[in-house]
Amino acid sequence: MVNELQEAAQNTITQWAWLIPLFPLAGVLINGFFGKKLSKTTVGLLACFTVLCSFLLSIACVAQLAGMPVDARRVIVDVFPWIAAGTTKIMFGIMLDPLSSVMILVVSGVGFIIHVYSLGYIENDPGYKRFFTYLNLFTFSMLVLVLANSLALLFVGWELVGLCSYLLIGFWYHKDSAADAGKKAFIVNRVGDFGFLLGMLAIFWIFGSLNFKDIFHTLEINAAVTPWFMGAGTMPVKTALSAATPILGLPLVTIITLALFLGATGKSAQIPLYVWLPDAMEGPTPVSALIHAATMVTAGVYMVARLSMLFALSSTTMMVVAIVGAATAIFAATIGLVQNDIKRVLAYSTVSQLGYMFLACGVGAFSVGVFHLMTHAFFKALLFLCYGAVIHSCEHAFHDAGSHADPQDMRNMGGLWKYMKITWFTFLIGSMAIAGVPGLSGFFSKDEILWKAFNAPFSLTIGGFPLGSILWAVGALAAVMTAFYMFRLIFMTFHGKERLPQNAHPHESPPAMTIALIVLAFAATVGGYVGVPHVIKDMGINVGNESFYKWLEPVFEPAQTIIAEGGALEAIDFSNGGEEVGVQNTLAAGITGLNFAKHGQEGIITPEAGNVAVAHRESENEAAATHSEKQSAHENVALEKKLMNISIVLALLGIFVAFIMYNRNPQIHHDIREGLGVIHTVLLNKYYVDEIYYYTIVLPGRVFSEFFLWKFFDVCIIDGIVNGVALLVRGVSAVVRRIQTGVVMNYALVIVIGILAILAYYIF
């Protein structure tokens, strides 16, 4: 009795979870409609307060959720029926499960901090009220996106955040570049949305529903569906998904997931649709922090994770996701090496980190991807806000000094650390986190991603190396670069010779901003300890725990099972219409790692019997997996340790190189020498190494990345394609409109031609 009451009381809070997005919406409505009558302070505080309410309610809801039994951790609140088409109704409501709970905490938490920060940052801008209205609207939309209980509602949030991003990029619309950037973001995102829309419609027409609950349930029990393609009749959903399509003969599920992934590349700025994100830095810095680093751009990762069951069914898509992720990670990192605009460095760094998240998802480690999403939200928001503070204060300082120097160009800075100590220190923490310095949040997530990538369940080998190890190498290389460019940034901005314009005296930011920085720095430091990999514990260092992965386990378990089954679905599809196929179970590795592949077995199954057979083998596999895990556990841990050491060394190497290259100024040497005496000696002795580095590695790399990757590939090819398509459509349009001559007889003539054509079709 008491228990029941308690349970009822428990459920009441999560039942109100739909209020979470509504608080910021209330803020939008109040500030939007009555903003003119309210004072500036009221508007700002109200905006912050609504997000705080969301955050507190999110905490309460997640706490309730954590109190529930593991299997029951999915609360769905249907608010009302939305679209009724045929027998199924799409419900308008929210779904609270471990995945969305992580997201709401990140969104409302980081969102709140950035709201507070904006109080200081945007204080003197004439668009103050507009800014907070947009920011609230964004928070609302993002919360809708992550709490959506159906793909349709997710799409609503998806479009709304896109709109907000668009409005906020062009917030300072009097700048042409801002308006252009908004346009670019918009066009590029449309391409992605097109894919999302097609994928979504295809899902609807196969599953007959867009509710996540229904989709997952149908997939889990392989229920019978009546798919949309011609004369298909009723069949098990996996059979329907494995139907070959005319596009390269790929199975339907691959096409659908690739279409959805196209949407994700648009929103999350991956190759080939990443071009908008660096330009998006035209918006105010809090916006870059919140939307274009911490939350919105991760929507693509969230979507892939949310639909992990579907993605897991297609190993082709998974491979594409992993490769695109890794390619983006390294590609953006190389560009980041040479940028001088601070925000651009951070933007390319964001693109690169998002690449890591997709890499994780692609190799089946969804929970690691989400973990990196979270830690990245902390440290990247921190980095952006720090640089917001730098730019903010430089802008004023430059302005007061009567200089027109670009306050975003790090070549105009240097030695700032003594003016703004809090900013410098928090930035240092953020940089170390992103660079993967052990002990900070980025280390745990990035390292785990690299480890999972190394164990990627792909059978493909390139030049004798398994794809996994190549992905690992690419990721590790990108990690070096990350460490390098982040510390280059630090050295050039905060240390070294002061290159500030004369009489410019930057100063520390107002408390609203510095408090936000400190809070985020704290999060970036300790945020990683919820997901410390077990290998560290095995090493005897008993810090933190794996609770993060355990927390997400129920969400990703079905996908892991599917991957562990070795992509059975797709293996069937690749048969040339044959009845029997060999399932290469060596593919199967998944979460259990490489060792599992060694003990895999080959089986012969028919498509119909496939699922049964797989289910049957599942128990065997599990047994085998446990067995092999025990057997090779030692070997495995050793390998992981080795890789981890490599990545630590690499991160430090990157920092070191940056240090050598950008910190030769004696003034700063003096400061650094005390902390890094040994390295300083090395520096002194190896002075010419700098030149060698410069001419052998850095200069060619720089030329390559600056002139080829950035100027040519980025600016010419990608921009060219985007602009070219737009231009082509416009050109056609300009020609087509000429038909409309304005003369009645010509119009009549067109009518007559139309009628003649129709009649001719039947008479002759």
Added chain:
Amino acid sequence: MQLDMTITSYDFSMIWPQIAVVVFLLAGLLVDLLDKRGETTTIGIFSIFGMIVAGAFTIGLWNSAATVFDGMIIVDNYSLVFNLIFILGFILTALISIRSLPREGYNYSEYYILLMGATLGMMIMASAGNLLTVFIGIETLSISLYVLAGFARKREESNEAALKYLLLGAFSTGFLLYGIALIYGTTGTTDLTGIRDFFILSQSGPSIVLIAGVMLLLAGLMFKVSLVPFHMWAPDLYQGAPTPVAAFMSTGAKAAAFAVLFRVLVTALPAMIEYWRPVLYVIAILTMTIGNITAISQQNIKRMLAFSSIAHAGYLVIAILAFNQLGATAIMYYLLVYTLMNLGAFGVLAAMRRKNQANETLASFAGLANRAPFYAAMMAVFMLSLAGIPPMAGFIGKFMIFSAAIKEYSAGQSDMLPLVIIAVTNAVVSVFFYLRVVVVMYMNEPEQDLDSEPVNLAAGLSLIISAAGIFFLGIVPSYALDFIQNAILNLPK
């Protein structure tokens, strides 16, 4: 010899909505005398009241299906739903006009009388059961619209729009009538159910003469719907006509034309589906594509909306081609939503107009968000809805249409899939020019300094009704869809 033709008494109870419109129209002429010249608010409100009464009668007739006046008029939920759409269109237009008429300098009460006459024509079209009533309905509508298009008689654009519309309208009517004549000659009747019975009874397929007749009839109707290549009048007309009139024409008149087109196809010509289907198929593709592509390079927003309305007609044809219950639901739902969003967009344009300044170009919308935040926000809602971005109702409308098409595809119509793909591509392209308006309003610096715009009560009310409707239908479409599905069930098919 006794002729068995007697004057029978007829059941007028089924046409109360039309009678109400006529009564208020005639009474309006008298009310007009009470006002002094140049004062039209009273008659405007009076006409709105009249339409509300007609709407009440329409709702009163709900679920009472009947064919009256020797098959001339079919009253069923299909026609009643359309009546409600027309009435809604009228009310929103009238609300915009109350402010717009004096501003644009043609403040004559006949405006509302003609508007009511046009609405009557639409009602006749939606419930027509005979090609004669189809014709009379179309002409009642058209003649009122010819005059309304030229209503700003001092403005050259308005004159020109009226003349172009008149000449081309009469020209297309010629083809329409020729088609009807051929149908009459080969089937012996102009009754819609009579024509259907002819197909049931006839042994062989339709003769070439009948096919030609049907095609000419459809060409005439497609002109009214403004499908490519019969669309050329629309942009010039919408641009030149007074803005509220353009709003009315692009929504109510288009809905009426679709009502009659679909009614003719469903009631009279289902047996000829294999003949009209390929024609409509090609026309749907042409209409969507040309409409959207041409809209991209328009600088005048009214003209852009005209091409957009052509493109939307193309989407609607897809729903016709699906030719199933879902498609019929989609048509009605889409037209309802379209009426709200397009009237809203035109309403904002009407509000922007000054006496000597049209303020219709993209450039004149620059920085509207600062100057007139209410109008800018409303315009943004309408543009987003037209672009089909959720949660606005335009998205659900497109979703319904595509669903209907895919349903037909899964039933074996393999050519529906390319159509849907083309439509989705078009929808994506179209987002560009709708969103451009939003961008210009929110992100561009105004070119010239205009005073901030106080919000007019009537026009504001109209916009708020439209926007609220768009959100309501977009977020909770189930109610409207259930209502409409109910209407379709009684559609003879």
Added chain:
Amino acid sequence: MVMPTLTQILFYSTAGFAVLCALLVILHPNAIRSALFLVLTLFAVAVLYILLNAQFIAAVQVIVYAGAIMVLFLFVIMLLNAGETLEGLKHPMRKIFGFLFGIAVLGQLLAIAHVATIAGARQGGVTQEMVAKAGNTELLGMLLFSKYIYPFEAVSILLLMAIIGSVILAKRKL
């Protein structure tokens, strides 16, 4: 050789006359002449109506169409002094295209008219005897006020709209 009947002579000569006048309507550069040729065409068609036993329609054609409507046309042409326009100087290509497509329309319509047949159509029950007995006009009147009462009433609103509309557009001062 078969002698043509009186009906045939009447039909072919009237038809020829109608086509000739119609051609002159669209070819004559002077709008007033065009209007007058249109009147002649309308008369010729009225004669054909009589051949087709449609006396009432023939009368309406002469009284309303040729009488009232064409007078209105002539009145407007003269009022606007629009008769003496020089035609066809601008855009000769348009004219050529116009004729080409006009001929194409003619071809198609002839192909249709050539094979048209009423076989299979539902025949009306109005025999020549009935018409002879009751008279064409009375029968039409009966129909108008029974089966066609709804369009008949509806068209009155249409005419009202036309009246209001013409006044509002054409009146010099409102």
Added chain:
Amino acid sequence: MIGLNDYLILAAILFAIGVTGVLTRRNAIVIFMSIELMLNSVNLTFVAFAHFMNSLDGQIFVFFIMTVAAAEVAVGLAIIISIFRNKKTVNVDDMNIMKW
């Protein structure tokens, strides 16, 4: 005997002449007269069909077409008058301020 097709062919010729007139003339009033020619041809078709089918429905239709045509002419000429007041011309190819 004169058959149905003779009337229909005559009507078709008149219709095509009307269409040609619309396509070739510049004077709005003449274009309008060409449209009247088209309507007359339709009327002839209706009456011919009605005659050979022993039906009066065609004639009723013609009656309505004539009524509507009269209304259209009234409105059309009014529009032409109002446009002439502003532009001092009735040539349609001078009326293309709205295009593209």
